[in-house]
Amino acid sequence: MDILFLLIPLSVALVFFILGALWWAVHRGQFEDIEAEGERILRND
Amino acid sequence: MTSAHLAEDVLSSPSAQVVVDEHLRLLDDPEEWPQFSQADPTQEGCWTSSVVFEGMHCAACAISIEDALRQVPGVKSVQVSAASHRGRVVWSARQTQPSVWMQASAAAGYKAVPANDAHAHERRRQEARRMVWRVAVAGLCMMQVMMYATPAYVAEAGDITPDMLQLLRWASWVLSLPVILFSCTPFFAAAWKDLRQRRIGMDLPVAIGMIGTFVVSSLGTFEPDGPFGAEVYFDSLSMFVFFLLMGRWMELRMRERTAGALEAVLNRLPDSVNRRTADGHWERVSIRRLAVGDVLEVLPGEAFAGDGTLLAGQTQVDEALLTGESRPLTRQAGDAVIAGSHNLSGRVELRVEQVGAATRYAQIVALMESASVHKPAMAELADRLAKPFLMGVLLASAGAAIAWWPQGPGHAVMVAVAVLVVTCPCALSLATPAAMLAAAGALARSGVLVRHLQALQSLSEVDTVVFDKTGTLTLDSFGVARLHLREGVSPDLAWQLAERMAAHSLHPVSRAMAAQARQRRMDQGQAAETEGLPPGWVLTEHPGQGLHAQWPLSDGNVGFLRWGSARFCEAPELASDRLQVSLADHKGWLATFELHETLRPEAAQVVAALHRRGLSVQVLSGDAEPAVAEVAGSLGITQFRGACSPQDKLQAIQVLQEQGHKVAMVGDGLNDGPVLAGADVSFALGQALALTQSKADMVLMSGRLDLLEQTWVRSRQTLRVVRQNLTWSVAYNMACVPLALLGWLPAWAAGLGMALSSLLVVLNALRLSAALAPAQSVN
Numbered sequence: 001m002d003i004l005f006l007l008i009p010l011s012v013a014l015v016f017f018i019l020g021a022l023w024w025a026v027h028r029g030q031f032e033d034i035e036a037e038g039e040r041i042l043r044n045d
Numbered sequence: 046m047t048s049a050h051l052a053e054d055v056l057s058s059p060s061a062q063v064v065v066d067e068h069l070r071l072l073d074d075p076e077e078w079p080q081f082s083q084a085d086p087t088q089e090g091c092w093t094s095s096v097v098f099e100g101m102h103c104a105a106c107a108i109s110i111e112d113a114l115r116q117v118p119g120v121k122s123v124q125v126s127a128a129s130h131r132g133r134v135v136w137s138a139r140q141t142q143p144s145v146w147m148q149a150s151a152a153a154g155y156k157a158v159p160a161n162d163a164h165a166h167e168r169r170r171q172e173a174r175r176m177v178w179r180v181a182v183a184g185l186c187m188m189q190v191m192m193y194a195t196p197a198y199v200a201e202a203g204d205i206t207p208d209m210l211q212l213l214r215w216a217s218w219v220l221s222l223p224v225i226l227f228s229c230t231p232f233f234a235a236a237w238k239d240l241r242q243r244r245i246g247m248d249l250p251v252a253i254g255m256i257g258t259f260v261v262s263s264l265g266t267f268e269p270d271g272p273f274g275a276e277v278y279f280d281s282l283s284m285f286v287f288f289l290l291m292g293r294w295m296e297l298r299m300r301e302r303t304a305g306a307l308e309a310v311l312n313r314l315p316d317s318v319n320r321r322t323a324d325g326h327w328e329r330v331s332i333r334r335l336a337v338g339d340v341l342e343v344l345p346g347e348a349f350a351g352d353g354t355l356l357a358g359q360t361q362v363d364e365a366l367l368t369g370e371s372r373p374l375t376r377q378a379g380d381a382v383i384a385g386s387h388n389l390s391g392r393v394e395l396r397v398e399q400v401g402a403a404t405r406y407a408q409i410v411a412l413m414e415s416a417s418v419h420k421p422a423m424a425e426l427a428d429r430l431a432k433p434f435l436m437g438v439l440l441a442s443a444g445a446a447i448a449w450w451p452q453g454p455g456h457a458v459m460v461a462v463a464v465l466v467v468t469c470p471c472a473l474s475l476a477t478p479a480a481m482l483a484a485a486g487a488l489a490r491s492g493v494l495v496r497h498l499q500a501l502q503s504l505s506e507v508d509t510v511v512f513d514k515t516g517t518l519t520l521d522s523f524g525v526a527r528l529h530l531r532e533g534v535s536p537d538l539a540w541q542l543a544e545r546m547a548a549h550s551l552h553p554v555s556r557a558m559a560a561q562a563r564q565r566r567m568d569q570g571q572a573a574e575t576e577g578l579p580p581g582w583v584l585t586e587h588p589g590q591g592l593h594a595q596w597p598l599s600d601g602n603v604g605f606l607r608w609g610s611a612r613f614c615e616a617p618e619l620a621s622d623r624l625q626v627s628l629a630d631h632k633g634w635l636a637t638f639e640l641h642e643t644l645r646p647e648a649a650q651v652v653a654a655l656h657r658r659g660l661s662v663q664v665l666s667g668d669a670e671p672a673v674a675e676v677a678g679s680l681g682i683t684q685f686r687g688a689c690s691p692q693d694k695l696q697a698i699q700v701l702q703e704q705g706h707k708v709a710m711v712g713d714g715l716n717d718g719p720v721l722a723g724a725d726v727s728f729a730l731g732q733a734l735a736l737t738q739s740k741a742d743m744v745l746m747s748g749r750l751d752l753l754e755q756t757w758v759r760s761r762q763t764l765r766v767v768r769q770n771l772t773w774s775v776a777y778n779m780a781c782v783p784l785a786l787l788g789w790l791p792a793w794a795a796g797l798g799m800a801l802s803s804l805l806v807v808l809n810a811l812r813l814s815a816a817l818a819p820a821q822s823v824n
Contacts, residue, residue, distance in 0.1 A: 001209070008216050011216070012220060022178075022181045022185065023178065
């Protein structure tokens, strides 16, 4: 079970990595207008 | 609607990078004031400004903003709405400047941004973005911390080695850092703000709870042999932070939807318009540069920037938001259009007749804003109760910690945390304003403006509806009941002469007669009457009597025609008491038109509906008794009084009130100011009305009565929802506090319960934002 001593710190690092990705998504406005993307297919322009 | 939102997004984004201080200083330019302020007509040099406050969480925030602003010299009055984050500040331009009091608000911790400003929109978007990010951080960390906590819960003794447990605690601690250092900051900031001002806000108990949990758990991690033991509560911490933030975030989104009607109106005007220059070209100018008399080009899909008259083109317009009329209306050259309505189908040119604050649109916006900041009495009561309640919570949690201390300090702290978190009275303070704002928004979308939220409460208690007659139950036009003629005169001749005479008088009866004569002629396919008077005719108006026309005859005599009252025309007396208008010529009396008033087409339906709802309906009118009796009779109203002066009407209403009735008065909003003010709640028909001058509590903007019943029903629903909300939030606290004190409620469950209870209150309120049942078409 010694592998856990590596895996747990690794999971912490992974969480920070995912947080970084989320930060990018939120601040690029990915969650702001969720309906508009779906409606876009129905628009003419 | 969607395209309007898109357009507005595109237009508002460039203003994002304005530096705040610069922005504040810019606002001291009097040119900028009308954008977000209106000059107060009653007080010389005073302005009323609408602002959006950032960083508000609860009712206590509204109170502290009000306190901070009232201390600024020159600020006359302040009203802040906790539910909509909007406020109204009355200030004197001689003593202060917008930047001064805005700075004062910022110093208290709440940035003030002028409403009606794209800037406010952009800042709110950033605020929402930060909120989502906080929720995301808390959520992700919560999930992982729970993973690390699970082994400790499920493992049998000896399954996990102590150093592995220690590793898991460290990992949890590392992932709790972003939660406590970043996600929790709004709670800390708000609590600190309150502390610095020696106040207790709703976030203080929550913030104490968060810090307490983190400190106890950190001690457990790094000093397992210390007084607090090795137990850690990182899972509880991240969970209740996540639930609280989630609740706040959903509240924020719902409030935006609830205030949607208001926002939709506020963001309706275009930022810039195509104006015709002196040499006939079109130039793009800011809407602020618009002046009365300008000619604008308005393309399909654009909104009209000012009230005005169409010069060229034909189109359909959408006035739904301003009048509640949901069908597109056809408008062509010569027709009037209103600012804020949308051009749907064709390119038109518009001559601007009203701009800025003088437009009907601006009046509606001003009215809606004042409605959203007036606090209903029930909300004020809740706010007042919040403070002693919070004191009680702090004491109770301290007591709980002391009582549980012997059982283990770590556990004692967590019990106190649960008490702190579970009792946050957010739901209580949201209960009333959330429901009333949702209802007012729905009513506004259907064309009923609520001047202040308290009116919804008054309306729900109403059991008697009193109508004015003229212009309310009846239209302003008249129909011809009977035509009396002199022997040998044909109806056609009488109508023809009547049209010729009536066209030259502005008296309402004449105008109605002229319109009817024209209609009759067109129905019979006769040629149009030549414009103007025949040559040689001279017209004299006898005020209060009628019109006299004369012309020289070929035999040297003078021919004449008279149009007016029976006495003026020497008409024979009629059997009926109806309104009449007569014609006479040189041979004496010629014809008499006996008139009846035209009932509003929807009036009978509305009266019947109100009767069905168990409301008693009465008519009070200044007109003669028989005319009132006729109208009342045809509508099935048994209680009526004619020949009332305004004082009589007011007295009649007061008598009803003394008998214990709650009275709603429906009038045209122009002539019966004192009566409208005397009733418990008053309606005005708002088509031709100067909204800002009207004293009515509610305005039916379409000028039709059929929304009356629906409005009453909605007000009853609103009060029912308010009562449900209040009952729920009080019951929730009563039930949860003992559970928490007994230590049966873990901190994470307390966080979940608190968030859910606020959410439930807002969701319950949202039921009221459904559109009113569509008015049955009566045409």
